[in-house]
Amino acid sequence: MVRISATRRETVAENTIVWFRRDLRTADMPTFLAAAASAERSIGVFVFDPVLLKPSGVRRRDALYACLRELDEKLGGRLLVISGDPVVEIPKLAALTGAKQVHVSADFGPYGALRDARIAEKVDLVRTGSPFAVAPGRVTKDDGSPYKVFTPFFRSWLDHGWRAPAKTSADTVAWADADTFSEVQRTEIPDSRTVCPVGEAAALRQWKDFLDDGVASYHEHRDRPDFDDTSRMSVHLKFGTIHPRTMLEDLAGRDGDGPKEFRRQLAWRDFYGDVLHHNPESARRNLDRKFDAMRHDSGEDAWMRWEAWCEGQTGYPIVDAGMRQLRDEGWMHNRVRMIVASFLVKDLHLPWWWGARHFMRNLVDGDLPANQHGWQWVAGSGTDAAPYFRIFNPITQGKRFDPDGDYVRRWVPELRGIAGSKVHTVGDRGDKIENYPQPIVDHKEERREALDRYERIKR
Numbered sequence: 001m002v003r004i005s006a007t008r009r010e011t012v013a014e015n016t017i018v019w020f021r022r023d024l025r026t027a028d029m030p031t032f033l034a035a036a037a038s039a040e041r042s043i044g045v046f047v048f049d050p051v052l053l054k055p056s057g058v059r060r061r062d063a064l065y066a067c068l069r070e071l072d073e074k075l076g077g078r079l080l081v082i083s084g085d086p087v088v089e090i091p092k093l094a095a096l097t098g099a100k101q102v103h104v105s106a107d108f109g110p111y112g113a114l115r116d117a118r119i120a121e122k123v124d125l126v127r128t129g130s131p132f133a134v135a136p137g138r139v140t141k142d143d144g145s146p147y148k149v150f151t152p153f154f155r156s157w158l159d160h161g162w163r164a165p166a167k168t169s170a171d172t173v174a175w176a177d178a179d180t181f182s183e184v185q186r187t188e189i190p191d192s193r194t195v196c197p198v199g200e201a202a203a204l205r206q207w208k209d210f211l212d213d214g215v216a217s218y219h220e221h222r223d224r225p226d227f228d229d230t231s232r233m234s235v236h237l238k239f240g241t242i243h244p245r246t247m248l249e250d251l252a253g254r255d256g257d258g259p260k261e262f263r264r265q266l267a268w269r270d271f272y273g274d275v276l277h278h279n280p281e282s283a284r285r286n287l288d289r290k291f292d293a294m295r296h297d298s299g300e301d302a303w304m305r306w307e308a309w310c311e312g313q314t315g316y317p318i319v320d321a322g323m324r325q326l327r328d329e330g331w332m333h334n335r336v337r338m339i340v341a342s343f344l345v346k347d348l349h350l351p352w353w354w355g356a357r358h359f360m361r362n363l364v365d366g367d368l369p370a371n372q373h374g375w376q377w378v379a380g381s382g383t384d385a386a387p388y389f390r391i392f393n394p395i396t397q398g399k400r401f402d403p404d405g406d407y408v409r410r411w412v413p414e415l416r417g418i419a420g421s422k423v424h425t426v427g428d429r430g431d432k433i434e435n436y437p438q439p440i441v442d443h444k445e446e447r448r449e450a451l452d453r454y455e456r457i458k459r
């Protein structure tokens with residue numbers, strides 16, 4: 001139903017829908033402004049889509065539930081949560097509530113973009129903003145083609161700039177009471193316990209703490225897993241409990257190498273969003289199709305090595321520390337993500353997509369563009385990839401980035417009795433440590449094997 005609002009003297013609908021997806025916040029929400037301008041009341045909705053929920057893993061699901069509980073509270077208990085295929089459920093909800101439009105922040109992922117296109121055939125889907133500082137497709141070369149290499153993308157991204165944060169709060173929108181629509185089948189938000197603080201309040205608090213005491217030295221500390229001094233904002237960016245625009249605005253007033261480097265990392269997030277948008281099939285397969293011919297190990301031995309990697313039992317301390325951090329915390333330091341990924345692909349000769357799937361299931365911040373392209377970068381098959389012949393040596397990486405061995409001892413209790421950087425070389429020395437395995441492969445040999453396999457696909 002559409003009627004004339006006496007106060008605003010413009011044509012506004014009675015109801016509209018704000019469909020939350022990767023934007024579980026109330027501040028800096030351009031969709032709220034669009035919704036408030038188009039209707040008197042908004043129905044805030046979240047849909048549990050089994051296609052997205054199933055591969056998420058228990059930790060990310062638990063974090064999602066906690067974010068939704070907080071959002072519901074902010075909306076005065078008016079968040080409507082439903083379950084099913086959004087292609088069916090969203091048009092059904094619009095029909096039941098008489099909503100003329102559905103407001104969303106645009107989804108550029110392969111599944112989300114297709115889903116939204118199908119929904120837009122049935123309802124007026126209004127896309128305002130996206131989860132990125134600069135939406136995929138916006139930063140292009142002069143001839144309009146997408147960038148394939150990060151550094152020129154980054155320069156163009158800085159030149160392009162981003163919008164100022166939208167000034168919004170929960171009160172920007174008049175939320176309709178979901179109970180009014182008794183025909184709608186509601187779903188309860190399950191109870192959950194999370195391994196790290198999540199939600200909008202936690203995101204803003206953590207961001208403020210990092211600005212006060214972290215960003216200034218970020219460039220010096222970001223590669224050191226033992227310091228654990230990175231922002232840990234990835235989880236909040238994943239759920240959209242903070243928008244990168246808000247972060248970039250706060251960084252704008254700060255000089256120095258720390259804020260500059262941090263901005264660059266946020267650009268990597270946008271870069272991978274852009275790459276996946278232009279190459280949706282690269283979520284599942286090699287971007288560089290030459291790598292389709294790469295031979296991977298298979299059989300019982302390969303399977304046992306895979307299990308040892310997943311469980312942090314490879315006998316390479318930095319690899320095992322990382323995999324145990326993932327298992328226990330649902331997060332891993334970026335440097336260590338690179339080391340364990342390189343080990344899986346180049347020492348164990350297993351496909352990158354096995355590792356990517358394991359990460360997506362276990363990471364609370366599991367995010368398709370950053371994850372799949374982080375893996376492809378390491379494997380050498382992605383855009384702007386590390387050259388295949390640059391193979392991480394897990395021992396020298398450990399000694400260089402965890403020089404006192406503190407990170408390893410934190411996550412591998414069996415090695416706590418070994419002081420300093422010697423903890424990285426237990427395998428090399430052949431030390432017998434109770435309950436800790438000998439190296440499952442010889443890095444030098446596997447390095448040669450990896451290079452050999454690469455030579456064969458290069459021709």
Ligand SMILES: Cc1cc2nc3c(=O)[nH]c(=O)nc-3n(C[C@H](O)[C@H](O)[C@H](O)COP(=O)(O)OP(=O)(O)OC[C@H]3O[C@@H](n4cnc5c(N)ncnc54)[C@H](O)[C@@H]3O)c2cc1C
Pocket residue numbers: 222230231232233234235237238265266268269270272332333334335337338341359363365366367368370371372374375378
């Ligand atoms: C194999 C592999 C898999 C990865 N999987 C994911 C993933 O599923 N989800 C995810 O958010 N990041 C992923 N990354 C990128 C990076 O490791 C994490 O973003 C970072 O470790 C998160 O910790 P932080 O927030 O403390 O990072 P900070 O160092 O504080 O960086 C700030 C923010 O910049 C962005 N960022 C930093 N590095 C990268 C990067 N290399 N690529 C894209 N964005 C980046 C993230 O949004 C991060 O929160 C992956 C990297 C690799 C090598």
